[in-house]
Amino acid sequence: MITALGGGVGASKFLEGLLAIIGQEHLNVVVNTADDITFSGLRISPDVDTIIYRLCGIVDKQKGWGLKGDTFHCLKALGGFGLDTWFNLGDRDLATHILRTSLKQKGFTSSEITSKIAADLGLPDNVSILPMTDADVETWVVTCEGEIHFQEYLVKRKMDIEVNRVTIRGIDQAEPAPGVLEAIKESRVIIICPSNPIISVGPILQVHGIRKALEFSEAKIIGISPLIGGVPLRGPADRLMKGLGLRVSSTQIARLYQDFLDVMVIDTKDSSEAQEINEIGIESFVVNTLMADREKARALATALLSIL
Amino acid sequence: MITALGGGVGASKFLEGLLAIIGQEHLNVVVNTADDITFSGLRISPDVDTIIYRLCGIVDKQKGWGLKGDTFHCLKALGGFGLDTWFNLGDRDLATHILRTSLKQKGFTSSEITSKIAADLGLPDNVSILPMTDADVETWVVTCEGEIHFQEYLVKRKMDIEVNRVTIRGIDQAEPAPGVLEAIKESRVIIICPSNPIISVGPILQVHGIRKALEFSEAKIIGISPLIGGVPLRGPADRLMKGLGLRVSSTQIARLYQDFLDVMVIDTKDSSEAQEINEIGIESFVVNTLMADREKARALATALLSIL
Numbered sequence: 001m002i003t004a005l006g007g008g009v010g011a012s013k014f015l016e017g018l019l020a021i022i023g024q025e026h027l028n029v030v031v032n033t034a035d036d037i038t039f040s041g042l043r044i045s046p047d048v049d050t051i052i053y054r055l056c057g058i059v060d061k062q063k064g065w066g067l068k069g070d071t072f073h074c075l076k077a078l079g080g081f082g083l084d085t086w087f088n089l090g091d092r093d094l095a096t097h098i099l100r101t102s103l104k105q106k107g108f109t110s111s112e113i114t115s116k117i118a119a120d121l122g123l124p125d126n127v128s129i130l131p132m133t134d135a136d137v138e139t140w141v142v143t144c145e146g147e148i149h150f151q152e153y154l155v156k157r158k159m160d161i162e163v164n165r166v167t168i169r170g171i172d173q174a175e176p177a178p179g180v181l182e183a184i185k186e187s188r189v190i191i192i193c194p195s196n197p198i199i200s201v202g203p204i205l206q207v208h209g210i211r212k213a214l215e216f217s218e219a220k221i222i223g224i225s226p227l228i229g230g231v232p233l234r235g236p237a238d239r240l241m242k243g244l245g246l247r248v249s250s251t252q253i254a255r256l257y258q259d260f261l262d263v264m265v266i267d268t269k270d271s272s273e274a275q276e277i278n279e280i281g282i283e284s285f286v287v288n289t290l291m292a293d294r295e296k297a298r299a300l301a302t303a304l305l306s307i308l
Numbered sequence: 309m310i311t312a313l314g315g316g317v318g319a320s321k322f323l324e325g326l327l328a329i330i331g332q333e334h335l336n337v338v339v340n341t342a343d344d345i346t347f348s349g350l351r352i353s354p355d356v357d358t359i360i361y362r363l364c365g366i367v368d369k370q371k372g373w374g375l376k377g378d379t380f381h382c383l384k385a386l387g388g389f390g391l392d393t394w395f396n397l398g399d400r401d402l403a404t405h406i407l408r409t410s411l412k413q414k415g416f417t418s419s420e421i422t423s424k425i426a427a428d429l430g431l432p433d434n435v436s437i438l439p440m441t442d443a444d445v446e447t448w449v450v451t452c453e454g455e456i457h458f459q460e461y462l463v464k465r466k467m468d469i470e471v472n473r474v475t476i477r478g479i480d481q482a483e484p485a486p487g488v489l490e491a492i493k494e495s496r497v498i499i500i501c502p503s504n505p506i507i508s509v510g511p512i513l514q515v516h517g518i519r520k521a522l523e524f525s526e527a528k529i530i531g532i533s534p535l536i537g538g539v540p541l542r543g544p545a546d547r548l549m550k551g552l553g554l555r556v557s558s559t560q561i562a563r564l565y566q567d568f569l570d571v572m573v574i575d576t577k578d579s580s581e582a583q584e585i586n587e588i589g590i591e592s593f594v595v596n597t598l599m600a601d602r603e604k605a606r607a608l609a610t611a612l613l614s615i616l
Contacts (some may be wrong), residue, residue, distance in 0.1 A: 071381055074382060076400075078406065081407045081424070092381050098348050102348050221463050
């Protein structure tokens, strides 16, 4: 059994590669839900959907999120009513959000809803998508213009504003979703996906008991840095780390995971950091981490499992 | 000032004709909301939407409801999740329902939401669409297979089952929406649209105070029978009347409105009923009521106003 933690496009690409090489071994994916948002009354879980869509082979690969071939007629009509349209909701994608919102109102948990969506969209049987928690948790960022939802910062503002602080609303009350601690306990290897350490992996580690479970896990815990040549391929990892007063480096990310991480996988462009990572008591493993296509993602996953 | 009461495709076609001939005179439309339904968590108000879409010139004229040129990608995807898809929700039409549901959750009333939708879609300034009530009211029909929502009977079952009784859930607590009683009081003419007397006009008349306001109104009150040659053009008026033990005739419909109606407009095919209607103390007016196109609807409206 393998368990992976993460969220976002980088994680989804890596997981697609991993899934291609593990045969029937069970893969649990503990997914960040702190970038969930309610938009026009619909509850949207971007990281969960991006990973499900990718692993079901229906993601829009060009954008990295959403459904391939989707149309946007409803969104345009919502705009006609003066509603915000900066969050891109495709017509078929909307069905996922309508279903999630409707089931949530009926009292189903995020875990139950996620399982249903995954099964209906054709997720392979040996994969479990586990939201990190069934509690409602949201990442907000504090900027000089006030506090805004992380999605507003990322999608609407396109990261054009400095972030001084990140708050994960509701995280204090968040318990791990069913199966999360068991997955961590029973896996032979745990992978921290190449995801943003502040807003994708960070919230997962703050859910009550997860960090402790990782510390006590007997699994080999391997992290993959989302930085290549010291910068993220997409997303605001560097901006957020800088804003929080952190050095932007794979070594710094390894430090954030120091209490539980065994191995840090870094890109060949960052090989100069290998020694420094070793010095904080974490093995380093240098490999090409750029996942330009599915084959490259598969090669990265193969290299990673070779560490064992 | 003119006020019309009704709901459904027949009403919307007539109102389009009426609007074309009244110049700048104000037209209030008191619309049935008892066929509202919650579908996949979205609150849908079919009669309100059908009339707004028609008067804004964006209705699908072939079907009589929905938006012209709409697509159905989201509905198909909802079907993939095993959700009911018998209620036809177009992608652009969905925006109306998402807006309504979202505003309702924020505490806005049906009246406020209806006004916003109408204004945003371009309803002419001299028309007010007034839901009959801001309370949640739903028509259910009692059949030999149990009680089902009216929309399930109409759309899913295609009226293939006998109805023994109609119950309007929530009607006891329903007060008229703001403006409804004033509209009735201040109008020079009140028109009962060619709508189903049981499930379109019936619920409006059961809202607390509306029937009494009609009785005391000084306006000329003119009803248009939805029957042509003794049968409705579409919808279950005949089946429901039969199921309730009523005779299916324009005279019977006139009887249902007897306490407030001044004139009953009937089709030339039903001219034999004119005498009988006169005998119950209601004037009859015989004219061609088939609204095959906008011009015919306009001609019907012109004939109706000529009664004054």
